[in-house]
Amino acid sequence: MKSRVLISIIVKRYGLWLLAILLIFVGYRWIRSRQKNDMNWQTVRAFGIRLPMRYGIHGIDVSKHNARIDWKRVQQMKADGVRLQFVFIKATEGATLTDKNFKTNWAGARKANLRRGAYHFYHPTRDPIKQATNFINRVELSEGDFAPVVDFEVTNGQSETTILDGLRLWLETVEEHYHVRPIIYTNGNLYKRYIRGQLDDYPLWIADYSTTHLRDYDPDKLYLWQHNQNGWVQGIRGMVDFNVFVMDENRMKEICL
Numbered sequence: 461m462k463s464r465v466l467i468s469i470i471v472k473r474y475g476l477w478l479l480a481i482l483l484i485f486v487g488y489r490w491i492r493s494r495q496k497n498d499m500n501w502q503t504v505r506a507f508g509i510r511l512p513m514r515y516g517i518h519g520i521d522v523s524k525h526n527a528r529i530d531w532k533r534v535q536q537m538k539a540d541g542v543r544l545q546f547v548f549i550k551a552t553e554g555a556t557l558t559d560k561n562f563k564t565n566w567a568g569a570r571k572a573n574l575r576r577g578a579y580h581f582y583h584p585t586r587d588p589i590k591q592a593t594n595f596i597n598r599v600e601l602s603e604g605d606f607a608p609v610v611d612f613e614v615t616n617g618q619s620e621t622t623i624l625d626g627l628r629l630w631l632e633t634v635e636e637h638y639h640v641r642p643i644i645y646t647n648g649n650l651y652k653r654y655i656r657g658q659l660d661d662y663p664l665w666i667a668d669y670s671t672t673h674l675r676d677y678d679p680d681k682l683y684l685w686q687h688n689q690n691g692w693v694q695g696i697r698g699m700v701d702f703n704v705f706v707m708d709e710n711r712m713k714e715i716c717l
Contacts, residue, residue: 499672506539508692509702512685517705517712519546521579521686524561526696531568533695544693546575548609548703551599553581555590558598570602575716577606579645580630584618588626592633607640607715609665612654613647624658631662640717643683648676663715665703674706683707683715 499512511518522529534544547569550559559565562578569576580595582588595608610630615623627644634642645665646655655664656678665684666677674682684703691702705712 504540504542509688509690511542512687512704515704515706517545517709518542519544519703520693521548521701521703522565523550524559526698526700529565529568530695531572534693535572537694548577548579551578551580552594554583555586555594575604577609579609579611581611582630583616584623584626585616588629589633592630595634596637601638601717603717605717608634608638608642609645610642611645612650623654627659643715
């Protein structure tokens, strides 16, 4: 009896507040549900992960860590209507290093009729001009290839000024050589700390595995989304990073030679 009286008093006194809180909660859940459904996430068992089927152009990125790749099997793989259409391949790192499988992967991707791109792993502690030269000396791009990519995912304890000045030098040097604006690859945290508001003129490739939406990124500059690092592909041993092109398909040419 006392409990009923207490509940009655609470409802009479705080009824409107309780209703408001309930409506906010329901609205939040509805919005989250819509965001998830907008991406049309579907599990594709052959790839071992969920894919955002809202988008139609799916691809991967690889390096020497994926060992020897059977590109013919990669080309032939198709599941639930999804066929891989592009690949980014690690080319260089720092001022002197070259990925030992780059040449083989670069040729194999072309033979498999996959749109290909090359990326450089950037170290803020190394001379940015030497890093750009390292990439330029080892990567010959052809018409239809993706623009060069700078992979920015470590800060090595350097200051914001050092990081941004170095990245700008790399980007400007590479753009001058290839006559196309390079792509910046980074994760959500580094994007917010260094890229947003500083290097917004460059196309963005974001690595973000924790979200089902892309609200946190500039829709006019975000072209590629690395949404999972645990996929499977026939012809590749171990787990593979999965990406998707998030712009209208007609805008692919904006980030290609």
